[in-house]
Amino acid sequence: MIMTRVPMQIQLTQSKKEKPDPATLVFGKTFTDHMLIVDYEEGKGWHSHRIVPYAPLTLDPAAIVFHYGQTVFEGMKAYKSEEGTIRMFRPEENMKRLNYSLDRLCMPRIDEENALYALNQLLQIDKDWIPTLDGTSLYIRPFVIATEAFLGVAPAKKYQFFMILSPVGSYYKEGIHPVKILVENEFVRATKGGTGSAKTAGNYASALKAQEVADQQGYSQVLWLDGVERKYVEEVGSMNIFFKINGEVVTPAINGSILEGITRKSILQLLRHWEVPVAERKISMDEIRNAYENGQLEEVFGTGTAAVISPVGELNWDGYKMIIGNGETGELSKKLYDTLTNIQTGKENDPFNWVYEIKKHIAQLA
Amino acid sequence: MIMTRVPMQIQLTQSKKEKPDPATLVFGKTFTDHMLIVDYEEGKGWHSHRIVPYAPLTLDPAAIVFHYGQTVFEGMKAYKSEEGTIRMFRPEENMKRLNYSLDRLCMPRIDEENALYALNQLLQIDKDWIPTLDGTSLYIRPFVIATEAFLGVAPAKKYQFFMILSPVGSYYKEGIHPVKILVENEFVRATKGGTGSAKTAGNYASALKAQEVADQQGYSQVLWLDGVERKYVEEVGSMNIFFKINGEVVTPAINGSILEGITRKSILQLLRHWEVPVAERKISMDEIRNAYENGQLEEVFGTGTAAVISPVGELNWDGYKMIIGNGETGELSKKLYDTLTNIQTGKENDPFNWVYEIKKHIAQLA
Ligand SMILES: Cc1ncc(COP(=O)(O)O)c(C=O)c1O
Ligand SMILES: Cc1ncc(COP(=O)(O)O)c(C=O)c1O
Numbered sequence: 001m002i003m004t005r006v007p008m009q010i011q012l013t014q015s016k017k018e019k020p021d022p023a024t025l026v027f028g029k030t031f032t033d034h035m036l037i038v039d040y041e042e043g044k045g046w047h048s049h050r051i052v053p054y055a056p057l058t059l060d061p062a063a064i065v066f067h068y069g070q071t072v073f074e075g076m077k078a079y080k081s082e083e084g085t086i087r088m089f090r091p092e093e094n095m096k097r098l099n100y101s102l103d104r105l106c107m108p109r110i111d112e113e114n115a116l117y118a119l120n121q122l123l124q125i126d127k128d129w130i131p132t133l134d135g136t137s138l139y140i141r142p143f144v145i146a147t148e149a150f151l152g153v154a155p156a157k158k159y160q161f162f163m164i165l166s167p168v169g170s171y172y173k174e175g176i177h178p179v180k181i182l183v184e185n186e187f188v189r190a191t192k193g194g195t196g197s198a199k200t201a202g203n204y205a206s207a208l209k210a211q212e213v214a215d216q217q218g219y220s221q222v223l224w225l226d227g228v229e230r231k232y233v234e235e236v237g238s239m240n241i242f243f244k245i246n247g248e249v250v251t252p253a254i255n256g257s258i259l260e261g262i263t264r265k266s267i268l269q270l271l272r273h274w275e276v277p278v279a280e281r282k283i284s285m286d287e288i289r290n291a292y293e294n295g296q297l298e299e300v301f302g303t304g305t306a307a308v309i310s311p312v313g314e315l316n317w318d319g320y321k322m323i324i325g326n327g328e329t330g331e332l333s334k335k336l337y338d339t340l341t342n343i344q345t346g347k348e349n350d351p352f353n354w355v356y357e358i359k360k361h362i363a364q365l366a
Numbered sequence: 367m368i369m370t371r372v373p374m375q376i377q378l379t380q381s382k383k384e385k386p387d388p389a390t391l392v393f394g395k396t397f398t399d400h401m402l403i404v405d406y407e408e409g410k411g412w413h414s415h416r417i418v419p420y421a422p423l424t425l426d427p428a429a430i431v432f433h434y435g436q437t438v439f440e441g442m443k444a445y446k447s448e449e450g451t452i453r454m455f456r457p458e459e460n461m462k463r464l465n466y467s468l469d470r471l472c473m474p475r476i477d478e479e480n481a482l483y484a485l486n487q488l489l490q491i492d493k494d495w496i497p498t499l500d501g502t503s504l505y506i507r508p509f510v511i512a513t514e515a516f517l518g519v520a521p522a523k524k525y526q527f528f529m530i531l532s533p534v535g536s537y538y539k540e541g542i543h544p545v546k547i548l549v550e551n552e553f554v555r556a557t558k559g560g561t562g563s564a565k566t567a568g569n570y571a572s573a574l575k576a577q578e579v580a581d582q583q584g585y586s587q588v589l590w591l592d593g594v595e596r597k598y599v600e601e602v603g604s605m606n607i608f609f610k611i612n613g614e615v616v617t618p619a620i621n622g623s624i625l626e627g628i629t630r631k632s633i634l635q636l637l638r639h640w641e642v643p644v645a646e647r648k649i650s651m652d653e654i655r656n657a658y659e660n661g662q663l664e665e666v667f668g669t670g671t672a673a674v675i676s677p678v679g680e681l682n683w684d685g686y687k688m689i690i691g692n693g694e695t696g697e698l699s700k701k702l703y704d705t706l707t708n709i710q711t712g713k714e715n716d717p718f719n720w721v722y723e724i725k726k727h728i729a730q731l732a
Contacts, residue, residue: 029516057427062507067507069571166517187559190560201432
């Protein structure tokens with residue numbers, strides 16, 4: 001891989017923050033000492049790449065991001081291997097998806113190589129923040145916001161691209177365990193023609209209400225159905241969804257309204273490699289219910305960067321409760337979880353070249 | 367009306383900005399000397415109401431608004447009458463709708479009376495910014511953003527409520543004139559179950575792409591169709607839409623996916639008062655096309671705070687062009703525009719008590 005070298009201004013912090021106890025880390029509350037900022041201006045392009053101490057942003061109250069939500073983001077993780085190298089999981093895919101999202105929101109594309117180069121530098125600077133306790137990692141949040149001060153509804157002429165880093169704990173406190181999911185009949189996350197396939201703020205804002213209702217009923221997530229017929233499965237909160245039905249693993253096909261998860265893509269590749277029958281297609285709730293009634297709904301699991309694999313122990317569809325695998329983690333779910341996390345952390349071979357080693361690339365560039 | 371008196375801290379600017387030439391004002395680019403800020407914290411509620419010099423905001427890069435779009439807004443206008451009093455158009459309705467939007471986005475409700483009281487004070491302080499040239503006004507943008515620094519997808523525990531003010535020019539440079547509108551077949555703004563009926567950022571972000579395509583084809587706005595059947599009319603950019611068909615005025619019924627415009631509501635009231643037949647119901651594009659072919663599509667117009675009434679001279683549905691009223695402003699459109707703007711600016715009687723006089727209320731409170 002050839003990396004473009006953008007001139008990077010680096011300003012190190014004068015007062016390093018205290019690092020949190022890795023045993024008590026919660027998701028997305030603690031941030032490291034530094035962050036990346038890149039500016040964009042129409043006519044000038046992306047410029048002024050800089051790594052600076054993590055600090056509040058200063059934005060005009062009329063900045064478009066506050067009013068018309070012109071913003072996109074990504075989420076990925078870095079791990080420290082036992083040899084002290086920094087490993088990431090397919091970050092090139094995240095940069096590609098970031099550009100896909102930017103396009104959908106009429107925002108300027110970033111240079112993927114430059115962004116990865118900047119990330120290499122940022123991770124080198126804040127590498128002591130990568131926790132090493134089992135299950136922990138450094139969560140990376142790249143995001144782009146429209147900063148122009150203008151109340152007209154139009155794409156902005158000014159943007160800022162950021163990367164911030166947050167050490168995160170294990171998603172599962174006591175090992176992988178199944179979650180209860182409510183099938184959502186009232187609220188809709190996204191429809192074909194909308195922004196569902198982009199990683200943009202509005203999709204998550206619109207999901208909060210359904211999430212609130214699910215919480216109150218003791219469910220940790222909602223399973224979204226399609227907005228048109230309200231019968232086909234879409235995805236879960238921030239995960240794609242898979243069903244193992246009578247030996248075959250099925251997941252909703254990419255349809256313009258769900259996010260194309262990188263974990264989803266990797267799981268499909270892994271399953272095909274293992275010669276497990278897989279299908280990407282439309283799946284109706286009626287089909288799920290039938291499979292359940294016939295005893296063929298063997299496993300259900302969500303996939304995403306945060307939890308990697310999240311087994312589903314219960315699905316509630318309008319009061320009809322389906323208990324999957326006695327509410328326990330299925331064999332395939334467990335195997336996928338172990339394989340993926342072992343590849344990510346370096347405990348297992350990486351047959352697909354998914355792992356991206358930070359140290360190696362920096363060395364190449366030096 | 368009884369107003370609650372919230373303690374308000376007022377810090378006046380030390381350096382007043384130069385006011386722009388009212389003849390060259392553009393929408394949403396110039397802001398006045400002061401703004402309102404109110405803080406919210408879970409457990410503490412809304413507090414620290416203050417009017418301060420207009421200045422950049424300082425927010426953590428992890429503030430929820432940047433990532434998950436938890437934000438809502440409103441838009442209204444203030445006018446200065448010939449006697450120097452400050453007039454607004456039904457601001458109570460905007461505060462009610464703000465609370466409706468806040469609910470949808472799982473954000474804390476504001477006290478409507480307090481917000482209006484605060485607006486009274488802010489307008490008194492910046493009253494010299496209200497332009498008086500024919501067609502100009504002071505645009506008011508209240509908005510609420512989630513400020514908590516947290517990357518979990520959940521309603522924030524901290525918010526800020528702002529009101530900023532922007533002097534705006536006449537929407538029509540040379541008097542009211544018709545626009546060309548493209549019926550949108552590919553992109554969808556909102557579906558039932560989504561956030562379409564709330565005034566929240568994501569709805570506008572998702573509209574940018576369609577707008578861009580329309581622009582390139584020489585159309586100033588798109589007409590959205592429903593996301594389910596893609597045949598029923600929804601609304602236009604930031605306007606509701608009305609059709610005069612064979613003497614009857616029809617507009618899409620409130621259906622959970624369109625914004626309930628305050629101009630729309632007022633137009634319906636005015637038409638009923640004039641005993642013009644009106645209907646709020648589903649309207650398909652087939653019906654519009656049929657009416658057009660039968661010579662019964664007499665007028666089409668959009669309604670919204672920015673333009674008040676925006677006559678539509680051309681509708682393009684998938685290449686089928688309908689030229690309405692020879693591309694000229696219809697009689698009813700013109701009458702509605704004149705009546706509403708005359709009521710707003712005080713040139714005509716206000717039979718419905720729509721006008722809200724700032725001076726009067728401040729006097730009552732003094
Ligand atoms: C809506 C949504 N779906 C699916 C996913 C899973 O995507 P990935 O596997 O790339 O993390 C995410 C999280 O990124 C998401 O936010
Ligand atoms: C999506 C949308 N529809 C309709 C309207 C018209 O509403 P109102 O008449 O209250 O300005 C607006 C503008 O506020 C809008 O943003």
